[in-house]
Amino acid sequence: MSNLVKHDSVHTSSKEALTAEFAKQSIIYTFSKRSLDIVGALVGLVLLSLILFIVALLIKFEDPKGPIFFSQKRIGKNGKEFKMYKFRSMVTDAEAKLEELLKFNEIEGAMFKMKDDPRVTKVGRFIRKTSIDELPQLFNVLKGDMSLVGPRPPLPREVEEYTPYHMQRLLVTPGCTGVWQASARNSVGFEEMVEMDLYYIENRSFLFDMKIIFKTVIVLFGSKNAF
Structure with a gap:
């Protein structure tokens, strides 16, 4: 009996040690990830500032009355809502026109993707192809709503x-x-x-x-699947 108790005690100690080590690694990873996010976002905004400025001008030139940026409600970690920023790549009333286009969805499941979406502007088609429209999300990264990865x-x-299976996607930032x-x-x-x-x-x-x-x-320099 004493040997069994001793064995259980050792097993419990080992489990506690592993749990403590995992927690330590988790803290280190969380800190390093957030540091990478802040540094990466700041460096990205500085290095890409000229591109950001030119794209903003092009969007405004094509549609002077429309906004340069587009914000949209998204669901983040643990189901928290936040506003995600992008360069506007569609006509100003794109959301209103979505309902009539849902039947043309080219991806199965809870997403909408359409290769030749008529709502996309000429400038929008280019910045989507190159994923430049996503660059303003670096501000979301600085705010902590999003991570680089x-x-x-x-x-x-x-x-x-x-x-419930899909909801696991919302366990992280x-x-x-x-x-x-x-x-893919x-x-x-x-x-x-x-x-x-x-x-x-x-x-x-x-x-x-x-x-x-x-x-x-x-991938960004050779993707054929972005739309």
Whole structure:
């Protein structure tokens, strides 16, 4: 009996030690990830400032009455709502026209993607192809609503269709890029995207984040799946 108690005691101590080590690693990762987010976002905004300025001028030139930026409600970590910023790539009444286009959705599941979306402007088509329209999200990263790497933040109407399995995507801070964007982008369906996001959540680390960021940069210069 004494040996059994001793064995249980050792087992409990080992488990507590592993839990403490995991917590320590989690704190280190959280700190390093947030540091990477802040430094990366600031450096990105400085280096890309000229591009941001030129794109803003082009958007305003094409549609003088419309806004340069577009903000949209998204769902972040633990279901928290926030406003995500993008360069406006569509006509000003794009949301009102969405309902009549839902039947043309080219991706299965709780997302809407249409390759030849008639709401997209000429400038918008270019900045979407190059993902330049996503650059203002660096401000979301600085605010802490988003991270450089993580699952893409869904729309509220998309989350309404989520199953408990899909809801696991909301366990972490959403990102500007992730496994899906750095590899398959729009070439896979919703369920496959969820699988990629959950794989990231289970295996995330500082090195994994860096790998995704570098891979995203490469993809942006040769992607055929962005629309």
